[in-house]
Each structure stands twice: as structure tokens, then as C-alpha cells.
Amino acid sequence: xxxxxxxxxxxxxxxxxxxxxxxxxxxxxxxxxxxxxxxxxxxxxxxxxxxxxxxxxxxxxxxxxxxxxxxxxxxxxxxxxxxxxxxxxxxxxxxxxxxxxxxxxxxxxxxxxxxxxxxxxxxxxxxxxxxxxxxxxxxxxxxxxxxxxxxxxxxxxxxxxxxxxxxxxxxxxxxxxxxxxxxxxxxxxxxxxxxxxxxxxxxxxxxxxxxxxxxxxxxxxxxxxxxxxxxxxxxxxxxxxxxxxxxxxxxxxxxxxxxxxxxxxxxxxxxxxxxxxxxxxxxxxxxxxxxxxxxxxxxxxxxxxxxxxxxxxxxxxxxxxxxxxxxxxxxxxxxxxxxxxxxxxxxx
Numbered sequence: 001x002x003x004x005x006x007x008x009x010x011x012x013x014x015x016x017x018x019x020x021x022x023x024x025x026x027x028x029x030x031x032x033x034x035x036x037x038x039x040x041x042x043x044x045x046x047x048x049x050x051x052x053x054x055x056x057x058x059x060x061x062x063x064x065x066x067x068x069x070x071x072x073x074x075x076x077x078x079x080x081x082x083x084x085x086x087x088x089x090x091x092x093x094x095x096x097x098x099x100x101x102x103x104x105x106x107x108x109x110x111x112x113x114x115x116x117x118x119x120x121x122x123x124x125x126x127x128x129x130x131x132x133x134x135x136x137x138x139x140x141x142x143x144x145x146x147x148x149x150x151x152x153x154x155x156x157x158x159x160x161x162x163x164x165x166x167x168x169x170x171x172x173x174x175x176x177x178x179x180x181x182x183x184x185x186x187x188x189x190x191x192x193x194x195x196x197x198x199x200x201x202x203x204x205x206x207x208x209x210x211x212x213x214x215x216x217x218x219x220x221x222x223x224x225x226x227x228x229x230x231x232x233x234x235x236x237x238x239x240x241x242x243x244x245x246x247x248x249x250x251x252x253x254x255x256x257x258x259x260x261x262x263x264x265x266x267x268x269x270x271x272x273x274x275x276x277x278x279x280x281x282x283x284x285x286x287x288x289x290x291x292x293x294x295x296x297x298x299x300x301x302x303x304x305x306x307x308x309x310x311x312x313x314x315x316x317x318x319x320x321x322x323x324x325x326x327x328x329x330x331x332x333x334x335x336x337x338x339x340x341x342x343x344x345x346x347x348x
């Protein structure tokens with residue numbers, strides 16, 4: 001006799017058309033019918049950060065399109081409630097989604113293919129586990145796979161107070177690398193600089209400060225800058241590209257300014273810089289999986305020892321999703337986290 005279906009009540013966020021997330025995402029409730037097949041698990045999602053990738057997918061402008069209607073969510077942490085036959089996971093395991101397209105994370109429960117999940121160490125705080133894949137993996141890959149860096153080497157990055165930027169600072173500090181960190185001009189510049197300094201940033205400039213003082217600062221470095229990390233574009237990308245030594249590499253992972261990325265003829269022709277790009281969601285599918293597993297092992301070890309922590313975030317219950325989405329899009333707030341397990345809200 002075939003197994004009968006089971007049911008679970010769940011809340012979920014869903015969009016039925018692409019557009020402004022503040023308008024098209026709606027909170028819904030349903031009785032989810034499920035029957036676990038081979039290699040499937042039922043997941044109780046605990047919390048999920050709102051990333052630019054999520055916003056772009058809802059808007060319909062990301063390279064990977066979702067079939068509509070769709071439940072958003074590319075990054076989250078959850079626990080296995082029930083494991084189907086032939087699953088490599090067991091009840092109680094703490095897991096994060098790895099592969100694209102990722103499961104529908106902005107919901108209380110989802111049925112997920114177990115081979116698309118990664119078991120993480122239970123000692124890692126949920127908020128750190130929930131943000132382990134996108135930003136830390138982007139930072140790890142940029143620091144490890146484009147340039148051979150040695151202890152004491154220098155790198156430069158803009159958007160240093162972003163989630164990726166904070167991960168870069170923490171990993172660089174753990175590995176003995178020096179960081180030149182550029183942040184946007186802001187009334188709270190000094191406060192933000194101090195926060196980054198506490199994470200291990202070596203030198204911090206605002207965009208305006210680096211424009212005035214950067215050339216003199218770079219001239220006094222004992223070692224050349226081999227790697228530049230660009231999450232902004234526009235004039236900011238031109239500045240950090242100009243900091244590179246001959247044959248240096250600039251890796252772009254975002255375009256927060258929404259302006260075209262700028263590089264000069266002299267930088268490309270006479271300084272022979274390399275310009276690369278990374279989208280971690282697609283990169284994880286293309287990379288050697290032994291490398292991916294080594295990366296995840298190293299990141300978890302750093303998280304367990306407190307050397308890698310989640311960025312500061314504002315926590316919102318699922319019912320407050322409209323505020324969370326609005327805050328994510330206005331450029332004035334910290335990273336936003338949707339919390340599905342109410343007891344976790346005070347810990348984010």
C-alpha cells in the first residue's frame with residue numbers, strides 16, 4: 001500500500017507576479033500536503049536574511065528566473081523535522097540550502113531534496129548559519145581562488161560595511177591579510193569605521209577620504225596591492241582598480257551604485273589588470289565539489305571559534321515582512337532578517 005499523504009499548517013510569503021517586492025509579496029496560509037519521497041526531508045525554517053539576490057529575483061531582473069507563483073528565499077537555516085527514505089540527513093539536523101535554485105525558504109515548512117542541503121555544526125548561532133552561504137562563500141572564493149595571497153599581503157575593497165565586506169574583513173584577519181576598506185560617505189562614518197576596525201579591518205577610508213589621501217597612502221605600502229574587490233561600481237570601481245599593482249586582479253560581486261563599472265584605458269592596457277566577476281549562486285554549481293566542501297568546512301570552523309560572525313541585522317517576525325522588505329530596499333538600514341521561529345527573534 002502506498003504511503004498516505006500528511007498535512008502541516010504553514011505560513012508563507014509568495015509572489016504571483018514579478019515587480020516591486022513591497023507590492024507583490026503577500027503573506028499566505030495553507031495546509032501543505034506532502035509525502036516524503038526518496039532523499040527528501042521536511043524542514044522547519046528558523047530564519048532567513050533578505051539579500052539583494054532575493055529582491056532581484058522577485059523583481060524579475062536576476063539571471064535565474066523563478067516559475068510563478070513562487071516563494072522567495074535563497075538563504076536560510078532550518079531543522080530537519082522528518083527525513084524520507086535514503087536521505088543523508090536525520091531528524092534534528094541543522095541545515096542550510098546550498099544549490100540554486102534554492103528551496104522555498106520564506107515559509108514555516110518546506111519539503112526539500114536532502115542533497116541540496118548542507119548539515120552545519122549545531123554550535124553555530126542560527127543567525128550566523130543563516131548567512132553562511134552567500135556572503136562568506138563569496139568572500140572566501142574571492143580571497144582564495146583568483147590571486148595567490150600570502151600572509152601580510154594587501155587587498156582593497158569598497159562596500160566594506162556590506163555583508164560581503166564584513167566577511168572579507170573577518171576572513172582576511174583570520175588569515176593574516178591586510179585590508180584597505182572603503183565605505184560610503186555617511187554622517188555615521190566614524191561609528192561604522194570603528195565597527196569594522198573591531199572585526200579586524202587594517203585601514204578604513206570613506207570614499208571622499210580615499211579620493212584625497214589614497215595615492216599617498218598606497219605609495220607608502222611595503223607590499224603592492226594584488227587584489228581589489230568591487231561591490232559598488234561607478235567612480236568607486238575606478239579608484240580601487242587604480243590601487244592595483246601591475247597584473248593585479250579586480251573581482252566584481254555587485255553594483256550597489258547602480259552605475260556602470262569604470263576602469264581606465266591605462267589600468268587595462270598599461271597596468272594589465274585582470275577584471276573578473278562572481279555570482280556565488282551560480283559559482284557553487286560550477287565549482288569542483290571537493291573545493292566547495294573544503295570551503296564550507298573552513299567557514300564552519302571559523303564560525304564555531306567566533307572568528308566569523310553574521311553582520312548586524314534587524315529581526316522581523318514573518319507578519320512584519322512589509323517593514324523588512326521596505327527597510328531592505330531603502331539603503332538606510334542594516335541587513336534585515338525574517339524570523340519564523342518566534343523564540344529566536346530576541347537572539348538576532
